[in-house]
Amino acid sequence: MLNKTASQAVTHALPFIKVENMSKRYQANAVPVFDNISFDIHKGEFICVIGHSGCGKSTILNVLAGLEEPSDGVVIMDGREISGPSLERGVVFQSHALLPWFSVEKNIAFAVRSKYPDWSKEKVKEHSQTYLDMVGLSHAAHKKPSELSGGMKQRVGIARAFAVEPKMLLMDEPFGALDALTRGNIQNELLKICKATNQTVFMITHDVDEAILLADRIMLMSNGPQARIAEIVENTLSADRSRESLHQDPQYYRLRNHLIDFLVSKSMSGQQARPEGLREVGAGQGLAAADPPANAQPGVPASTERKMFAVKK
Numbered sequence: 001m002l003n004k005t006a007s008q009a010v011t012h013a014l015p016f017i018k019v020e021n022m023s024k025r026y027q028a029n030a031v032p033v034f035d036n037i038s039f040d041i042h043k044g045e046f047i048c049v050i051g052h053s054g055c056g057k058s059t060i061l062n063v064l065a066g067l068e069e070p071s072d073g074v075v076i077m078d079g080r081e082i083s084g085p086s087l088e089r090g091v092v093f094q095s096h097a098l099l100p101w102f103s104v105e106k107n108i109a110f111a112v113r114s115k116y117p118d119w120s121k122e123k124v125k126e127h128s129q130t131y132l133d134m135v136g137l138s139h140a141a142h143k144k145p146s147e148l149s150g151g152m153k154q155r156v157g158i159a160r161a162f163a164v165e166p167k168m169l170l171m172d173e174p175f176g177a178l179d180a181l182t183r184g185n186i187q188n189e190l191l192k193i194c195k196a197t198n199q200t201v202f203m204i205t206h207d208v209d210e211a212i213l214l215a216d217r218i219m220l221m222s223n224g225p226q227a228r229i230a231e232i233v234e235n236t237l238s239a240d241r242s243r244e245s246l247h248q249d250p251q252y253y254r255l256r257n258h259l260i261d262f263l264v265s266k267s268m269s270g271q272q273a274r275p276e277g278l279r280e281v282g283a284g285q286g287l288a289a290a291d292p293p294a295n296a297q298p299g300v301p302a303s304t305e306r307k308m309f310a311v312k313k
């Protein structure tokens, strides 16, 4: 039940999300936070975004959520331009934002009723219960948020986001405030749930290991302002990876070193060398990693969103 079926598997035919030439300025005539960003997300794909503070990760997530508008460019989801928030997109923030006066179950039921207003009370309860079971919290259904640990609250937030069955799940450092053990457990749970439901996810994290564990592809952003997507790294570690087994995969350290190296030394310029032991994949659109785009300017980071790298097997 927890494995993607062939029909559920990530398909690369038509992108589910298409972001084209997106820029964001918070004030007119100001230097944009990020500039001319383009990327695709396919149905069922798990994307993690990594980049230094201030490069605009949350702003991109907020645009995808419909909470912010891009200054330039378009964002298409499932063939329609995103305009304004929608229950088709579930958001999980670092602070879980539960309603303190409701029990755990009612917090979830409240969201379910908003999405499915015609459902009977029993159906809403049963549906909410399914997602509480999924995150292992049925025993806490009647507790108030104040009676829960941080990890439990975050699991309620995740259950609530999944319970409205969004087409897209957006997560902004959802585990940032959790201790390592709780974080590891929830990451494993999240991985299982996403595979079982073929959920499309866009997640911001500062944790390189979290990205390697969860993501199908990892977007690396150069520093802001005028941040760019410097690289998109395809994660070719074994699909049945878990937090416990991650470090045993021979590719793990190579990928990890590449991500850390980017954060430490390459994110400033947004430029990247072809990494040792990595191969370019998926360029396929007339761009090669070694060839700068026709409009490249000296000192200006190239927009490299079409260049992807995968760790060699």
Ligand SMILES: Nc1ncnc2c1ncn2[C@@H]1O[C@H](COP(=O)(O)OP(=O)(O)OP(=O)(O)O)[C@@H](O)[C@H]1O
Pocket (backbone or CB within 6 Å): 026, 033, 051, 052, 053, 054, 055, 056, 057, 058, 059, 060, 224
């Ligand atoms: N509502 C706003 N009004 C004006 N400026 C904003 C607003 N929101 C964000 N910014 C600015 O935009 C830039 C990018 O912010 P954003 O929160 O998107 O970055 P981030 O990469 O998510 O950072 P962090 O990793 O610290 O969360 C920052 O310089 C920030 O000050």
